[in-house]
Amino acid sequence: xxxxxxxxxxxxxxxxxxxxxxxxxxxxxxxxxxxxxxxxxxxxxxxxxxxxxxxxxxxxxxxxxxxxxxxxxxxxxxxxxxxxxxxxxxxxxxxxxxxxxxxxxxxxxxxxxxxxxxxxxxxxxxxxxxxxxxxxxxxxxxxxxxxxxxxxxxxxxxxxxxxxxxxxxxxxxxxxxxxxxxxxxxxxxx
Amino acid sequence: xxxxxxxxxxxxxxxxxxxxxxxxxxxxxxxxxxxxxxxxxxxxxxxxxxxxxxxxxxxxxxxxxxxxxxxxxxxxxxxxxxxxxxxxxxxxxxxxxxxxxxxxxxxxxxxxxxxxxxxxxxxxxxxxxxxxxxxxxxxxxxxxxxxxxxxxxxxxxxxxxxxxxxxxxxxxxxxxxxxxxxxxxxxxxxxxxxxxxxxxxxxxxxxxxxxxxxxxxxxxxxxx
Numbered sequence: 196x197x198x199x200x201x202x203x204x205x206x207x208x209x210x211x212x213x214x215x216x217x218x219x220x221x222x223x224x225x226x227x228x229x230x231x232x233x234x235x236x237x238x239x240x241x242x243x244x245x246x247x248x249x250x251x252x253x254x255x256x257x258x259x260x261x262x263x264x265x266x267x268x269x270x271x272x273x274x275x276x277x278x279x280x281x282x283x284x285x286x287x288x289x290x291x292x293x294x295x296x297x298x299x300x301x302x303x304x305x306x307x308x309x310x311x312x313x314x315x316x317x318x319x320x321x322x323x324x325x326x327x328x329x330x331x332x333x334x335x336x337x338x339x340x341x342x343x344x345x346x347x348x349x350x351x352x353x354x355x356x357x358x359x360x361x362x363x364x365x366x367x368x369x370x371x372x373x374x375x376x377x378x379x380x381x382x383x384x385x
Numbered sequence: 386x387x388x389x390x391x392x393x394x395x396x397x398x399x400x401x402x403x404x405x406x407x408x409x410x411x412x413x414x415x416x417x418x419x420x421x422x423x424x425x426x427x428x429x430x431x432x433x434x435x436x437x438x439x440x441x442x443x444x445x446x447x448x449x450x451x452x453x454x455x456x457x458x459x460x461x462x463x464x465x466x467x468x469x470x471x472x473x474x475x476x477x478x479x480x481x482x483x484x485x486x487x488x489x490x491x492x493x494x495x496x497x498x499x500x501x502x503x504x505x506x507x508x509x510x511x512x513x514x515x516x517x518x519x520x521x522x523x524x525x526x527x528x529x530x531x532x533x534x535x536x537x538x539x540x541x542x543x544x545x546x547x548x549x550x551x552x553x554x555x556x557x558x559x560x561x562x563x564x565x566x567x568x569x570x571x572x573x574x575x576x577x578x579x580x581x582x583x584x585x586x587x588x589x590x591x592x593x594x595x596x597x598x599x600x601x602x603x604x605x606x607x608x609x
Contacts, residue, residue, distance in 0.1 A: 220502060220503050239503050239504060240504060241502030241504045241505060242502070243502075255502075256504050256588055257492055257504070257505070258488075258491060258492030258495050258496075258502075258505055260449070260488040260489075260491040261485075261488055261489065261492055261523060264388075306547060336484075336488075338484055338487070339480075339484060340481065340484035340485060340487075340488055341481060363485055363515070364481075365481050365482060365485045365514050366485070366512065366513065366514025366515070366516060366518045366574065367485075367514070370514075
């Protein structure tokens with residue numbers, strides 16, 4: 196019998212991040228992400244942002260165990276996406292190399308409760324007007340549910356801006372990817 | 386409102402709020418088709434006097450067999466062919482679908498909150514996607530019935546403690562058994578019907594009669 200842990204699987208790991216959440220469900224329109232950037236949403240999303248998050252929003256369409264979008268704007272040196280930092284976690288610092296940025300994103304995915312994130316591809320991409328990096332990844336939950344992920348990341352004026360999308364590889368990743376691509380394309384740095 | 390707390394409560398406590406049978410969300414199986422029954426995932430524990438949960442593989446195995454038997458009987462009693470699929474025999478992609486089903490159940494529980502998030506309304510439909518076809522390959526089944534159950538059995542010492550605590554006006558936690566079922570269209574992956582129940586005192590799934598009563602309650606209203 197396969198090990199299927201039904202209760203609080205991914206949710207439990209995520210909940211370790213924070214206990215609280217806001218109820219600021221973003222409506223279609225411009226959404227400001229900390230001091231870093233704005234994006235334009237074309238549909239309603241549900242907000243699951245931990246209440247102690249700073250400059251970061253966590254939103255989802257089908258619930259965070261199925262898909263989630265992290266938007267982090269204006270991260271300062273020493274900051275990351277997650278308050279839970281594994282030993283290997285390398286926080287942001289100004290002037291990170293391409294390899295450092297990839298390692299930052301992989302460590303962030305790990306710190307968010309996923310297992311063994313791996314880079315599928317990485318290439319230069321625009322984050323608003325800034326030169327950034329687009330990173331596609333594969334990972335899985337602690338129970339083994341396979342997730343695909345993609346991130347758009349760029350340093351601007353000594354601050355880090357991140358759009359990170361994760362979703363179950365079966366059905367849910369592809370289902371919401373067009374919305375995420377539109378959000379990434381709409382980013383305007385501040 | 387603390388959505389993450391609600392998520393935790395819903396995910397951990399599972400179906401503590403007994404759910405009645407839901408209306409079918411999309412067309413149910415037509416008469417005569419075979420139903421694939423995924424071997425129920427059953428995990429039972431002993432609740433000790435200090436509220437510690439000790440997994441009991443023997444109880445889980447016994448209950449798993451009884452629940453599977455009664456689910457199969459319920460399907461066959463409707464004149465349908467029941468195809469029982471052991472979880473160990475499920476394909477790699479099929480296992481992903483079962484894990485996805487667990488993740489979907491978590492979202493469904495969030496949607497059943499009093500104040501659900503806007504994209505997780507109670508009325509929305511849920512799907513496992515077309516990858517669900519991997520579950521039914523070579524079975525001839527058009528739908529799969531996925532059943533899971535868990536819970537705790539209160540030890541005698543714990544029961545005495547609970548009674549004593551109640552006498553002093555303190556409410557102490559006792560064991561509960563829960564079960565949920567989903568009927569999945571194997572062509573589309575859509576969950577066409579689902580239900581969740583908390584076992585009544587006479588529905589102990591370790592006992593043949595109790596398991597029968599629990600399965601009867603669980604599948605009440607199922608479009609089988």
